[in-house]
Amino acid sequence: MNRIIGSNLMKSTSSILVRNQSIAPIKSFSTTPIINSSQVSEEDYNTKNSFKPIEESFAVVHISGKQFKVIKGDIIMTDRINVDVGEHIVLDKVLLVGTKSQTMIGTPLVENVKVHAYIEEQPKTEHVTIFKHKPRKNYKRTTGFQALATYIRIGDIIQK
Amino acid sequence: MNIDKIFKLAKGFYGRSKNCKSLARERVEKGLEYNYVSRKLKKRDFRQFWIQRINAGSRIHGLTYNDFSRGLTASDVQINRKILSELAVSEPYSFKSLVDHSKNILSHLHKNTYSPKEI
Amino acid sequence: MSRAIFKNPLTASHLWHVVDASGHRVGRLATKIADLLRGKHKPIFDKSAPLDCGDYVVVLNAHKIEFTGKKWDQKMYRKHSGYPGGLKETVAKDMLVKEPEHIIRHAVMGMIPKNDSKIYLGQRLKIYDGIFNPHQGQITNTPSSPLALNMGPYVEPELNPSQKQLDEYYAGYKLQIDNNSESFDILETKVRSHKDQLKRERRLLRKKRVGELKPLKSASIKKDN
Numbered sequence: 001m002n003r004i005i006g007s008n009l010m011k012s013t014s015s016i017l018v019r020n021q022s023i024a025p026i027k028s029f030s031t032t033p034i035i036n037s038s039q040v041s042e043e044d045y046n047t048k049n050s051f052k053p054i055e056e057s058f059a060v061v062h063i064s065g066k067q068f069k070v071i072k073g074d075i076i077m078t079d080r081i082n083v084d085v086g087e088h089i090v091l092d093k094v095l096l097v098g099t100k101s102q103t104m105i106g107t108p109l110v111e112n113v114k115v116h117a118y119i120e121e122q123p124k125t126e127h128v129t130i131f132k133h134k135p136r137k138n139y140k141r142t143t144g145f146q147a148l149a150t151y152i153r154i155g156d157i158i159q160k
Numbered sequence: 161m162n163i164d165k166i167f168k169l170a171k172g173f174y175g176r177s178k179n180c181k182s183l184a185r186e187r188v189e190k191g192l193e194y195n196y197v198s199r200k201l202k203k204r205d206f207r208q209f210w211i212q213r214i215n216a217g218s219r220i221h222g223l224t225y226n227d228f229s230r231g232l233t234a235s236d237v238q239i240n241r242k243i244l245s246e247l248a249v250s251e252p253y254s255f256k257s258l259v260d261h262s263k264n265i266l267s268h269l270h271k272n273t274y275s276p277k278e279i
Numbered sequence: 280m281s282r283a284i285f286k287n288p289l290t291a292s293h294l295w296h297v298v299d300a301s302g303h304r305v306g307r308l309a310t311k312i313a314d315l316l317r318g319k320h321k322p323i324f325d326k327s328a329p330l331d332c333g334d335y336v337v338v339l340n341a342h343k344i345e346f347t348g349k350k351w352d353q354k355m356y357r358k359h360s361g362y363p364g365g366l367k368e369t370v371a372k373d374m375l376v377k378e379p380e381h382i383i384r385h386a387v388m389g390m391i392p393k394n395d396s397k398i399y400l401g402q403r404l405k406i407y408d409g410i411f412n413p414h415q416g417q418i419t420n421t422p423s424s425p426l427a428l429n430m431g432p433y434v435e436p437e438l439n440p441s442q443k444q445l446d447e448y449y450a451g452y453k454l455q456i457d458n459n460s461e462s463f464d465i466l467e468t469k470v471r472s473h474k475d476q477l478k479r480e481r482r483l484l485r486k487k488r489v490g491e492l493k494p495l496k497s498a499s500i501k502k503d504n
Contacts, residue, residue, distance in 0.1 A: 058251070060239060067239065067240050068243075069243055069246055069247070095238065095239050095243075096239060096243075096254070096258075098251055098253075098254040103253070103254045103258075105237060105257065105258060105261055107235050107237055108237060108238040129192060129195070130196060131161075131192035131193060133193050140189075213322050213323070213324055216319060216321055216322045217322040220322070220425075220426070245322075248322040249290075249322050255322075275487075
């Protein structure tokens with residue numbers, strides 16, 4: 001089959017930038033999100049790695065199996081990310097970046113573009129009552145479910 | 161379930177089913193069953209909904225949904241339908257660039273397949 | 280989905296489409312009109328809010344519509360009063376004289392989903408017999424949009440097949456036919472071989488699509504039996 005399809009990004013939760021599945025994933029590759037452990041600010045991170053913020057832009061980011069269209073200042077709810085509240089992280093899976101003059105389309109990822117973000121809150125989602133019932137079989141079960149969530153505030157979208 | 165919880169959920173129901181124990185229990189349990197099913201249906205319905213919007217968006221630029229998504233998968237663009245429909249509504253220029261990208265890829269593909277042209 | 284998009288008048292204002300029906304086939308035109316009424320051509324389409332995203336359509340020259348085949352003589356418009364023997368039948372030919380608007384409206388309403396919004400979508404379809412458009416004032420008041428479909432009379436599509444396509448179409452049939460039975464035989468074998476060749480090509484393509492042949496499991500099962 002000559003289908004030109006690379007790795008299925010959606011199914012793998014760990015970030016792997018390999019196009020063909022035959023090539024083994026490189027272990028040293030960064031996962032999403034990169035924890036900025038040294039706790040440097042956004043500007044310091046930019047100057048250290050020679051990044052520049054893209055102004056008036058939006059980006060499509062991929063966080064733990066879900067995609068979001070974000071701009072600067074957005075607050076989004078994702079699945080739980082095990083990072084402390086208030087910490088600064090960098091999202092490196094960017095699928096598309098749009099500015100006023102141009103659009104960068106990633107196949108599947110846009111290279112050298114990252115997004116700053118901050119952990120705002122680590123709450124649980126709304127409680128869901130799960131009720132299972134089978135008629136005429138004397139079967140009733142009631143349980144509940146609350147997913148673990150994380151609120152993320154989006155900072156600058158940066159480019160090398 | 162506790163009867164207090166049942167009455168809490170039965171608020172606003174029609175007739176005696178908001179006041180009587182046995183009736184309220186019946187109605188609430190049936191409602192929760194529907195709730196369980198529709199949590200699964202929600203995923204299907206939304207996917208259908210997104211596809212309708214993408215189709216309308218791409219037809220403006222002269223591509224059907226079928227061809228558009230074929231061009232995207234062939235070039236390994238992995239943006240999902242939720243985002244594509246959002247782009248079609250709120251970011252028409254970015255969506256157009258995606259359609260143009262897809263058109264460009266399609267010109268290199270063999271008829272209705274994902275395989276490249278054989279020359 | 281949030282309904283905020285329908286509060287923005289730029290995206291959600293109702294457009295007006297003007298269609299000249301002369302020469303168009305009934306069913307082909309009706310599919311287009313039905314889509315416009317529901318708003319399926321807009322990226323903000325939402326099937327749970329057809330009244331918010333639907334548009335208005337004005338159809339002119341309704342009596343110049345056309346059917347293909349023998350439908351003018353054979354197609355029946357039926358209605359029943361509910362009393363015994365209350366069935367009334369009208370042939371399409373007579374309907375054109377009596378009520379040409381009904382032909383288009385009947386076709387379009389059959390293509391709209393059968394629910395409560397059907398009546399209101401039907402009210403947005405305006406069909407007129409002549410060329411005069413009484414809604415001109417309303418149309419000029421709405422914002423102009425590239426999505427508006429203003430169709431003129433029917434134009435026959437031009438077919439310009441390339442030489443290669445023609446060769447493929449007539450392959451196997453290019454032979455001078457005399458009254459000899461021998462030449463007939465040659466022609467038959469030629470046609471047959473051409474069809475076989477096409478079949479072979481199709482089979483090859485299918486194999487390519489699958490990727491590779493599967494292992495012959497069925498042979499081993501037969502041996503056991």
